[in-house]
Amino acid sequence: MVRIKFNPYGREIEVPDGENLLEAVRKAGIFMDTPCNGSGACGKCKVRVISGNIISMSSKNITETEKKNGYVLACQSIIKGNAVVEIPETESSSMHGMKIEDFSSSREKDIFNDSRERMLKSGMKFGTYVKKEYLELDPPTLDDNISDFERLKRHVKKQLNYNSVFCRLPILKKIPKLLRKADFKITITHIPRGKEKTTIINIEEGDKTKELYGAAVDIGTTSVAACLVDLYNGELIAKASSGNAQMKYGADVINRIIYSTKGSGLEELNHAVIQETINPLLSKMYMDSGISRDQVVSFVAAGNTTMSHLFLGVYPNFLRMEPYIPAFVKTPFIKASELDIEVNPETFIYLVPSVASYVGGDISSGVLSSGIWNSEENILFIDLGTNGEIVFGNSEYLMTCACSAGPAFEGGEISCGMRASGGAVEKVSIDSSYEPTLKVIGQEKPLGICGSGIIDLICEMMFAGIIDRKGKIVRDLDTNRIRFDEHGIGEYILAFKEQCDLERDISITEVDIDNFIRAKAAIYSGITTLLKDLSMDFTDIDKIYIAGGIGNSLDIGNAVKIGMLPDIDQNKIHYIGNSSLMGCYLTLMSEDARRKLEEIANSMTYVELSVEPEYMDEFVSACFLPHTDIDKFPTVKRCFNKSV
Template sequence: MINVKFIPAGIEIKARIGESLLEIARRANVFIDAPCNGSLSCGKCKVKIVEGQVDTKTNRHITADELKTGYVLACDTKVTEDVVVETIEGQSSYLAGMKIEDLSGPRDHEIFERAKAQVLDNGMKFSSYVKKDYIMIEAPTLDDNISDWDRIKRHLRNHLGYSKVFCRLPILRKLPSILRDSEFKVTITHIPRGKNRTMIVNIEAGDTTDRLYGIALDIGTTSVAACLVDLYQGKLLAKASAGNAQMKYGADVIHRIIYATKKKGLEELSHAIIHETINPLLVKMYRDAGIDKEEVIAFVAAGNTTMSHLLLGIYPDYLRLEPYIPTFSNAPFIKASELELEMNSETFLYITPSIASYVGGDITAGVLASGIWTSEENVLLIDLGTNGELVFGSKDYMVTCACSAGPAFEGGEISCGMRAAGGAIERVEINRETYDPKLVIINDEKPKGICGSGIIDLIAEMLKAGLIDRRGKLNKNLDNNRIRFDEYNIGEYVLAFKEEWDIQEDITITEIDIDNFIKAKGAVYSGLSTLITSLGMDFSIVDKIYIAGGIGNSLSIDRAIEIGLFPDVEKDKFVYIGNSSLMGCYLTLMSEDARKKLEEISNHMTYIELSVYPTYMDEFISACFLPHTDIERFPTVEKILKDNKIN
């Protein structure tokens, strides 16, 4: 065994000779960004060897000069002796620094109130399935010497009408002390099951009937957002969000599914989401709101189908193998203690139902929050995250599909790409004469890379400025220092020179990056088109387009249309609805009627599998162009290109 030390984290760990640096870092809980899960395709896991020798080599991501100065790819480097490894600045705080939609944005209050109003306006009540009652029980005597548990059951039968009362072992263990310490005056938290049955899930001394709390949780592939809710008043008492710690095992669901098939892979992925992500968020919210975890007694979570499987530690490999079958769509209620979640051990976790392998409970929750199920209009819901999920319909029908966009909208598969965090370029304008860019950077920091909304801006601006053609290829006739080509004739545009910004290396976007992003946007547009045409309709029938997901907050609709991501329709049809998944979880948490509606929604949505749909591949190939091979579909873009003399 040898010693591997990671700085600046200051963590030292034993390792076997021949073990890769990436695997060692994962065991040491040192975060190294590896979107491709070590397949050598992304080049993001770059680290520096400060002391010692390693077994590594040059590749297309590591130049000979970089190798001489100690830079290596962690996934392509094996240890041979004691080493000191320096991780890239900011990686250790990357998860905590991500920009995440968690109902805290400036537009969220209005969106939040609208979602609540839709539930109430449709005759649903805000009433939790969890109840609290303060009871005063007669103390035992020699003449009345039945057991503590029988005494509680007798009281509930005589005063509340429950002839059948149940509990689990943790409640029985609490009874002797808590009854006598409170002089037999206690508050029970229980879940009624029919008219005369109930399950006691907590017991507290005194009258605590004014304190009842629940958790709403959105588990995204890239980020996780949660809120702590007062179940009586519906108030959001605390919010918290962070990057999903599973990111160290790959940027998208496919890489994580593959990792789950490895020895202890599933265990490590479940540990990352529960103990490294969810539990710290819960503890933070309890501290911020001044409550005890034992008071949290309801929990609703939503995520895509893969995230739901990994949360429960369920083998996910069949999700990616034809015919793409999940282990469950509607999960049973899960006890918090079974997952080691930081809350009352008797709390039941409700996971919102999935539709298919690639359309999960986050979409059903989003449909509930968006109100498509009650709309007279034809509504298109686009959820852009690490992948793309789409829903089209109204109160009469709903169809849905998932498009294989990959992680490009989160900065994956892009050499300079990154997720939305401090230092990410999120908006770009290009001067038409000098070709110099004007950048808007998250937190006004020095640029570190470019996130999804910035990439959309950049490609649209490059097209209109004549820097690239409609295939995404750089204009070789332009004499400008920001345009350069390597020995393989692959071009790149320099977004930020290292001398200009005092950063370690130039931030560029290459023709390969642009091609990857064009394929991602093509997957979304072709999915939208297929979804609509499968019903014998076209985009003119769409009355509203709801944009959900983290990228939507800073997304320019104009730029998205210009590159052919969204259809060329009236701009006032587009509405940003924030984190609709988290909002749907809140509604489900607050209203038993909403939960029933959620399950009704999941049962009535029709799923279209794009990979076997007859016309999808033709649609996809046509959409892999800027904005599309059929320019007549984008009349406003056609005019812009003509005005700028772009062919």
């Protein structure tokens, strides 16, 4: 065994001789974003060896200068003796405080109100199946000496007219002390089973009948967003968001599925999403609001199909293997105690049903909140998160597909990419002398660039003449912001490390640009293929709704100019925020909404793009800026003509 110390954390652990350095980082409980899950491809697990015997394989992601300064890739390094390793400033800071679209800003409040109004106008009712009642029990005497639980049952039967009253062990443990502390004046929370039976799930001191809460959670591959809701009036009590701690096992679902098949991988992934992500978010909301976990008696969550499997700890490997079969698309109600989720143990966990292997409950939830299911117009719904899912339809039909877009829209597979959190560049403009102007989230120093910033950057580079339509950097431009490495790969510098007090320059490389072009091409070709299957084209689209983690700073015009979205009237394109979280909220508040949600999931027709003969041709054609056929983008063509 050897000892290894990690600075600046000051953590020291003992590991076997020959242990992989990345695995040692994980065992030390230190978060490290590893989009490629240790294959060496992404280069984001860069650490500095201060002392000790560590053997590392050479990597194109480590420059000669970095190598001389002791930098290695943790995933490509083996520990052969006691060592001290420094972990540089990385995206671990972006695990929390991410810029998740919620209902707090005026724009999101408008989206929220519109969605709720649509539900009400459709005839749906809001209200919860969980009930609260205030009871005043007769104190026990020598003449009336029945047990505490029998006394409670007697009053529930008498005052609430139930024939059968149940509770489980956690309630029995609370009863003796709480009844006496409350002078036998209590509030019970219960779940009726028809008109004659009910189950008590919580007991509180005094009259707490006006306090009933639920939690809605959007489990994204990259980020997780949650809100605490007053189930009586629908008010948001608290909200919280963070990165999904599963990121340390890979940026995309395929890497995580593969990891789940190895040893205790499935248990580690389940632990990461519940114990390291969801429960801390819940705890933060409880602290912010002054609400206790036992008061949270309803829980709705949505995620893509892989996230749903990992959330429940269900083996997901067959999702990625032809014919791509999920273990489930709809689950029975599951108790919070079965998953160790920090809400009332008797709370039923409702996981929004999926559609297929790569179209999950987050899309079902998004379709519910967007109102496509009740629209006479043809609406195109696009979720731009770690994966790209598309739905097209109206009240009569819903067609859906999933694109292999990868995590680029949330900063994955981009060398300086990061999530939309403090320090992320979210907007970029470039002037005629090739100098950039950056807008940084939180007005902090730039640490990386998120999805909306990447779209702006590529668009600005294209029109500034820095890159050609293949995404290749033009040589011999008069600027110190462009350089080429020993392999001839070019990069453009957004922020110099000396000017911003950073460990390295923030830049975008030709490899990054190529990755992003493939991601945007996947979206565009997915839209095109879905419409062709319906014998339609872009002229048949009445509205486009953009949802997902790409953020409120998305410039629709730039997204069109790079060929990610079709070149239609931009007044038809709307950003609708975190539609998955919104759908969870609606489901939390309404049994009618839950039934409609299940109807939506059952009615969507899934198109598997991998077996569509025209999809690959469409994809290849879209791997240009904006497209190989510039006539498909007439407004962009006019912009090119003006810039010449």
